Amino acid sequence: MTQIGKVFWISLIISGVFVLWGVVAPENLESITSNIQSFLTSQFGWVYILSVAIFLLFSIYLMFSRYGKMRLGQDGDKPEYNKITWFAMLFSAGMGIGIIFWGAAEPLAHFAAPPNAEPESIEAAKFALRSSVFHWGLQTWSIYTVIALSVAYFKFRRGAPGLISSTFQPLIGDRTNGWIGNLIDITAVFATIFGVATSLGLGASQISGGLSYVTDIKNNFSTQLIIIVIVTILFMLSAWTGLSKGIKYLSNTNIILAILLLVLTIILGPTIFIFNTLVSTIGDYISALPSLSFHTAPFDENANDWIQDWTVFYWAWFIAWSPFVGTFIARVSKGRTIREFIFGVLFIPTIFCALWFVVFGGSSLFQELNGINTGLTELAKEKTLFGLFEGFPYGSVLTVVAILLISTFFITSADSATFVLGMQTTNGSLNPPNKIKMIWGIIQSATAAVLLTSGGLGALQTASIVSAFPFTFILLMMIVSLVKALKEDYQEQNE
Template sequence: MSKVFYIALALVVLTVLLGATMPEQFGEVTGKINASITDKFGWYYVMISTFMVVFCIFLILSPIGKLKLGKPEDEPEFSSLSWFAMLFSAGMGIGLVFWGASEPLSHYLAPPTAKPETNEAFREALRSTFFHWGFHAWAIYGVVALGLAYFQFRKGEPGLISRTLRPLLGNKVEGLLGTIIDVLAVFATIVGVAVSLGMGAQQINGGLHYLFGVPNTFWVKVIIVIIVTILFLMSAWTGLSKGIQYLSNLNIVFAALLLFAVLFVGPTILILNMFSTSIGNLLENFIYMSFDVSPLNETKKAWMSDWTIYYWGWWMSWSPFVGIFIARVSKGRTIREFLIGVLMVPALLSFFWFSVFGTTAIELVKKVPAIGKMTVETQLFGIFHEMPMGIGLSILALLLICTFFITSADSATFVLGMQSTHGSLNPPNNIKVIWGISQSLIALVLIYAGGLGALQSAAIIVAFPFSFVLLGMMYSLYKDANRERLHLGLTLKPDKRFRRKEK
């Protein structure tokens, strides 16, 4: 076992002990740190996230985009269709089910600028949701995944975050500094996944409470987490090819069934119209929204702290996990092909998801205002209650949340095992079990210390130090890839010399 494992585990134990023994103080301190970061560095989160979008577009348009993620003779392992499906599965987790209806509905009832419950609020609700779950999120994932895939498959480095910084730090990546970077990546992954697991436990409990009267309490959430932890550890023990693959396929089936059931039972034509219109609305306002921090509007500034800044932090803390997964399935593709796929396809599918659930929720709340007053974790089930086949939709949603819970945690244990065993592609089962239990304990601690607010604070806090690693990854990737581009004499024009050399 490496130093990364022991140091990261010590940080997890310390966090769990503090949260379990001093929950009020823990929640208060994390809340204050979160408030300080969003108040003083909200502009930084906005700028760095937007810079990653610009960086990805630059690489797509530059000659660097011709470089392959692998050796010249390497070909993609998966078909384009299978690859797109895996990209969507990697980024689509509990969060989409948790926020699919609730976020657009929340923005409709309390929009950042428009008058609540108006047509303008409707448009702003979907535009804001698309913005949060769209190109910025996937650019953050893409930067991490691209750096890992480039240095691992083209340069022969271990699949560690620290090794992507070799052009910047040299051989220091193999010493103390590299260990610190990998520990930070492991801890960011644990917290990012714990946020999703915490949301999943809350929504499973909320659904059981709404449907069957099960008490919505912390101890019920403990039981839910224990049961699901046992299930995903059993899956992790069977290995990647069996457990994770089977559950990932099951996720896609459940998600597609739920999505199309709501599409056809809900206001179908309005959903499709809002999907198209909201994409245009987002593109029209994209540049302004990408840089806006609302320094002169306190109401919108507070809204951005709760939503936009939180999401940018969550995506950064989640990015090592998603990035490592995407990198593993992208060998053999060019940088241009990789980035176009990562930025466009999952974002468009997410837009469609939010159009279906968000439009349905907003139309229903006009008829049943009580839905808007429900807690976030029970809102989806309240919406289904007002629709045909409501019980069936609710049960299907619960199954989907459970399989997402298991798959996310299962995959995370594998990724954490890799990162803490020097990039091993087959980490020992005992390591995976330790990380599986650790992320479940942190999820429970965050729920115990303050519920959703504590989960959001944790994501923003852990993202701050990791954001500097992301900046280093971009610099290192550009430095090395541009040097290789110059060596190969690549230009934007078709280049026969390039084709000969790559072949």
């Protein structure tokens, strides 16, 4: 019998209250959450930057440490999924819609408004690509690595419930089953609900924007609502079939479509320029990584403001997403060694993200700098990718592939989130009941639809990011707890 306890009901009530607040007084919610977020980023931006640097250093240390050969499970356990499927599943949950939405849009945003370079110059273009790769590279994936590794280790090695609170057992003992554990899990559920609901709204906006860009379909709430309804039906059907069917097949489809779009863009775009830019950008990124990891620009107001608006915002956003992404990655990683896990979660996605941003961002910058398709920087973010394709031969084919990819990523993210929410609210069940997953699926989609119509998407996004501040300290303590457990188990194994 699956246990449904306080975490489920309290999370349900909190979600309802915030959605109601977003419907009744969206401007009030936007104002309050934005003020809190502005205060946190301006006063504690250094906490986010330092913490994420610690996550990366810890992940690299652990990969090469004596604990690297230890398995996420018992010594004889084998991985449930092959490497391609495993990577596809973790990548679909971890980045998905994000890289599609920002692949061309973010570099163009930095190109148009760099903090310390002339806008739309060669220097601005170099800065734009290096910054985009930095924001979606090792730092981001180190956040997911820490939480996913901890949850997987305690679940599969020590037999604890698949809850984030369970990772604190070495530090607080049985209090993980009390109010402290409940508070940790409720914080995680809160961030997941609103993080995913906002992304569903943004995904619907981008699909609608893409359709309106190439057809006569209007980009309005009615179109977005129809998209949400269709996607909801599809991801709930997928969620009903379980991990080994729905999410597995969708994730593999995502990777195929993503690689197809990537390859077509390289072939139809400025191919030689892309490869030259890729080599140059990777070199810039690697050489600048140590200083970028700790950069707060205290003596440069423009750069400091830019870091707060972009880097600190991203770190907070990814930390807010980490309970969902981390728990899902943990669930599909049983049987892998710690070294293999870290390499797969930290380095492989970083390489793919770097390639993605150079291909799409580099192509956008090439068109702008060479006067091929000017005005891309003026397009709405959700239309930037489709504007880029207008400058390509067979651009309409690329647009169709892109809309299909956004849709499959959309479905997979929502499907994965319903699974994680079901797992987190049923005492860590590895196979939460379909009725619980359906409840969370409906809540997510309804939240996205209601907030789109009330204009409260931005407020809820900010609200979920505010939850990242306390969760940052949860992640730091998770490292301490994991190290303590690893030492104990290693000594016991080698006695």
